[in-house]
Amino acid sequence: MNSPVELSSGSSACEAASASESLRWGHAAYGKGVLFCVVATVLMGIMFPLMTDALTHVDPFTFTSLRYLIAGTAFLALLLLKEGRSGLRANGESIFQAWMLGSVGFCGFGSFVFLGQQLAGPAGALTASIMMTTQPMMGLLLNSIVRKSMPPVLSFLFILMSFAGVSLVVTRGDISGALHEPQHYSANALILVGAFCWVIYTFSASHFKTWSPLKYTTLTTWLGLTTILALNALLFAVHVVPVPTSAQLWAIAPHLMYMGPIAGFVAILFWNLGNRILTPLNGVLFMDVLPVTTFAVSSLTGVVPARAQIVGACMTGTALVFNNLYLRHRTRKLRTAR
Numbered sequence: 001m002n003s004p005v006e007l008s009s010g011s012s013a014c015e016a017a018s019a020s021e022s023l024r025w026g027h028a029a030y031g032k033g034v035l036f037c038v039v040a041t042v043l044m045g046i047m048f049p050l051m052t053d054a055l056t057h058v059d060p061f062t063f064t065s066l067r068y069l070i071a072g073t074a075f076l077a078l079l080l081l082k083e084g085r086s087g088l089r090a091n092g093e094s095i096f097q098a099w100m101l102g103s104v105g106f107c108g109f110g111s112f113v114f115l116g117q118q119l120a121g122p123a124g125a126l127t128a129s130i131m132m133t134t135q136p137m138m139g140l141l142l143n144s145i146v147r148k149s150m151p152p153v154l155s156f157l158f159i160l161m162s163f164a165g166v167s168l169v170v171t172r173g174d175i176s177g178a179l180h181e182p183q184h185y186s187a188n189a190l191i192l193v194g195a196f197c198w199v200i201y202t203f204s205a206s207h208f209k210t211w212s213p214l215k216y217t218t219l220t221t222w223l224g225l226t227t228i229l230a231l232n233a234l235l236f237a238v239h240v241v242p243v244p245t246s247a248q249l250w251a252i253a254p255h256l257m258y259m260g261p262i263a264g265f266v267a268i269l270f271w272n273l274g275n276r277i278l279t280p281l282n283g284v285l286f287m288d289v290l291p292v293t294t295f296a297v298s299s300l301t302g303v304v305p306a307r308a309q310i311v312g313a314c315m316t317g318t319a320l321v322f323n324n325l326y327l328r329h330r331t332r333k334l335r336t337a338r
Helices: 004-054 060-088 095-133 135-147 153-171 182-207 213-237 246-251 253-278 280-300 307-337
Strands: none
Touching: 004 095, 004 253, 004 280, 060 095, 060 213, 060 253, 095 135, 095 153, 095 182, 095 213, 095 280, 095 307, 135 153, 135 182, 135 280, 135 307, 153 307, 182 213, 213 253, 246 253, 253 280, 280 307
């Protein structure tokens, strides 16, 4: 029989081994979360230069319809595999609200961002990518509006810094010159509206408390598709956009193979998984990877960013990081005060 001292020693050893195992598991999970977020943002960053070419063959509305039909089918298959037919039930949540958010998120984002990118031409990819990194700042503003309270002063300054960086990217450092080019001004406004649509969609996910992230994504994708397809049909009917020919559809097939299953399904799935592990407060920092990827890929295709655009991207990224650090510090102080 072991003595009490031996038992205590054995127990301590077991506890130490358990703690060590938990620490290793925690590090492994954290590393997996980082990997998911990095891969997701890299895949999203490649999306915008790819769309520059796709939009020379077909309009953004048709492309958005085809893209989300492919991604939505993949999400539906995964939902049925994970949750079965019960995953298609409302469970007391508002289907109308889900349709509204799906319409805003998928139809609004896809239509406005890619229409703006098409109007902006080759440089539109750089603008669209940098707009994506301002989404956390837009979310902060939206949260302040909903709660009817001003954001902290420092956060507000970081928001201004973020949008100052965006203006450098959009104007290539020549703000006065950009004001005399209304077509670019309207194109950038459309991209900004599209980015804000995605903020509203993401911000509202927390209202669906009985739905998993996969269920929320899948159902809102398919509900939003009804709006996308209806809008597409209307634009065809009034001849605002032409019905694509078989040659045009064949030309965008490689783009759809990336935008649907990879940028539309894998990237969003990895982003949700990564944020679940790291929490959105940490995950949002990886948005800085997105414009870096876009700028690099655009350079390879011949669209080299100007020095002012690189400075602007750095300003926006720095604002995102500093605001994140400030909010962490502020949260810790509030908790300590309680």
